[in-house]
Amino acid sequence: MHIVIPDDYQDAVRQLDCFKLLSGHTVTVLHDSVNGIDALAEKFKDADCLVLTRERTRITRALLDRLPKLKLISQTGKAGEHIDLRACSERKVAVTEGVGSPIAPSELTWALIMASRRTLCRSVQDMKLGLWQTNIGVALHGQTLGIWGYGKIGRLVAGYGQAFGMKVLVWGGENSRKAALEHGYQAAATRAEFFHDADIVSLHLRLHPDTRGIVTLDDLRAMKASALLVNTSRAELIAAGALETALNEGRPGFAALDVYAEEPVLDPSFPLLRMANVLCTPHLGYVEKNGYELYFGAAFKNVVDFCAGRPKNIANPDALI
Secondary structure, eight states, X not given: OEEEEOXXXXXXXXXXXXXXXXXXXXXEEOOSOOOSHHHHHHHHTTOSEEEXXXXXXXXXXXXXXTOTTOOEEEESSOOOTTBOHHHHHHTTOEXXXXXXXXXXXXXXXXXXXXXXXXXXXXXXXXXXXTOOOOOOOOOXXXXXXXXXXXXXXXXXXXXXXXXXXXXXXXXXXXXXXXXXXXXXXXXXXXXXXXXXXXXEEEEOOOOSTTTTTOBOHHHHXXXXXXXXXXXXXXXXXXXXXXXHHHHHHTSSSEEEESOOSXXXXXXXXXXXXXXXXXXXXXXXXXXXXXXXXXXXXXXXXXXXXXXXXXXXXXXXXXXXX
């Protein structure tokens, strides 16, 4: 098969141990960020299989119409809204799903919290300019860490907060709040209480129609002027334009972000990048070597199984009929 792997920004995939699973296939690895149907269709025109890096590439009905050779899309992690599964099934393009791990995104979340609260990036840059101790940070001990979404990642972040002597406050569905209480944390009685009481709010929700825009401008305005909003999940969880408005109004006073509505962000004048109270990283949550071995190893194994006539982990079984 001719396998195309797009959006390998760091040229990392060929260096992975699991890459040898594709031995015997023709593999094209693309390192640039390609936008637009015409450009994608040209890049993918000879592909029998695409191996997608999470949600970096959108697979639409219009794009599929221009890829008649395509037989398989092997997704790293779970197939999300970026893939039109119905259109894939109609065109007999199978979509396989892989596995993931909460470890790397949880650690990145904590790194953002630490860096933002202690204003580390500014300190590093000022020291390079010959300046010494130009700012003062805030310790985490004794503060309230608010976690919305008590799944695998939320639970790890809660544990980090507890280890740093923080009070952990959880908001989410009934099951999330119940589990938090069972684990010795606190559950907010109301959504308003959650945003009002937390010194740091960290979002750990999946994006689907019911959670899109679930964090409103009023929620953000209820936060303290000293509070920090952290989002390593999905930008679309926050209502469009609400975060910029709230930050400009001063509540919350700070944000640390790893995700954006349109990625990649390549414009230095992007509004959030120009705000001194916002720390931005380029969607690094899952970008880590051990995590890549896990994600791509599972995706490549799905390719091998498909080629051997034993397809597994199919997200759209209708494609095989």
